[in-house]
Amino acid sequence: MLKIITCKKPNQSVNERIEQLVTRYGLCKIERQSRDDALVVTRKGLALRVSGKLMYWHPGLLHTLREARTRHPWVKLGELTKGDRVLDCTLGLGTDARFISEITQTTVVGIEQSLEIYLISEEGLQSAGANIDVRLGHSLDFLKQQKNHSFDVIIADPMFPKHLLKQSQNLSIVRNFASFQTLNLTWLDEARRVARRCVLVKDHIHNDLLESLQAEYIWAKGKRSARYGRWQAFERK
Numbered sequence: 001m002l003k004i005i006t007c008k009k010p011n012q013s014v015n016e017r018i019e020q021l022v023t024r025y026g027l028c029k030i031e032r033q034s035r036d037d038a039l040v041v042t043r044k045g046l047a048l049r050v051s052g053k054l055m056y057w058h059p060g061l062l063h064t065l066r067e068a069r070t071r072h073p074w075v076k077l078g079e080l081t082k083g084d085r086v087l088d089c090t091l092g093l094g095t096d097a098r099f100i101s102e103i104t105q106t107t108v109v110g111i112e113q114s115l116e117i118y119l120i121s122e123e124g125l126q127s128a129g130a131n132i133d134v135r136l137g138h139s140l141d142f143l144k145q146q147k148n149h150s151f152d153v154i155i156a157d158p159m160f161p162k163h164l165l166k167q168s169q170n171l172s173i174v175r176n177f178a179s180f181q182t183l184n185l186t187w188l189d190e191a192r193r194v195a196r197r198c199v200l201v202k203d204h205i206h207n208d209l210l211e212s213l214q215a216e217y218i219w220a221k222g223k224r225s226a227r228y229g230r231w232q233a234f235e236r237k
């Protein structure tokens with residue numbers, strides 16, 4: 001069970017927030033002197049403590065996505081335009097979802113399976129003013145509840161296998177708390193049913209996820225570590 005603790009000198013709003021989180025998510029409140037890894041309620045917001053180090057939500061490489069804008073594979077392969085409805089099945093810190101919501105100027109729905117990442121991202125994205133509807137859960141469960149063709153584009157950026165992650169990622173929130181489950185053909189079939197235009201999945205250049213999911217088209221460029229697969233949505237009957 002996720003442990004939760006307040007910062008050393010909590011004020012009233014910190015005390016209220018911890019009670020709210022304990023009640024809502026059934027978290028285990030621990031003594032203030034404890035040094036265990038835990039979710040920490042600070043005056044600056046939520047943080048995750050790992051081996052004594054506090055990690056806060058951050059916008060990731062949003063600036064590089066903004067620079068690429070229409071040249072970015074999410075936009076190019078998804079043919080994203082204003083008004084499109086997009087579902088992000090692997091929200092993480094929400095960098096991609098936030099970028100896409102700026103392109104579409106609509107609310108992006110983002111699903112995150114890890115409670116720790118969900119809590120940090122929900123708060124961080126809200127305080128950054130991001131237009132994202134953040135949901136906790138497994139994206140396959142969410143997809144199963146959706147009607148056919150209810151999102152224009154569905155994206156997923158699952159974790160790269162651990163051996164392909166850079167050393168510098170060892171101290172990241174995502175590396176420490178993410179679900180490393182891979183996507184499978186059941187997930188893909190559901191995503192293609194729920195999509196109106198296409199499904200896009202990001203993968204590592206040295207991984208074989210796109211091949212195992214039989215991508216219809218693969219975008220890769222030079223020595224970039226990321227590549228993207230595209231599948232057409234299932235036809236409307």
Ligand SMILES: C[S@@+](CC[C@H](N)C(=O)[O-])C[C@H]1O[C@@H](n2cnc3c(N)ncnc32)[C@H](O)[C@@H]1O
Pocket residue numbers: 060089090091092093094095096097111112113114117137138139140157158159160174177178179180181
């Ligand atoms: C590589 S990160 C995504 C980063 C994200 N694209 C961003 O821009 O911040 C993958 C995230 O997806 C989550 N995840 C993995 N499988 C999932 C699933 N089936 N449903 C929901 N979230 C999932 C992981 O916990 C992790 O936070």
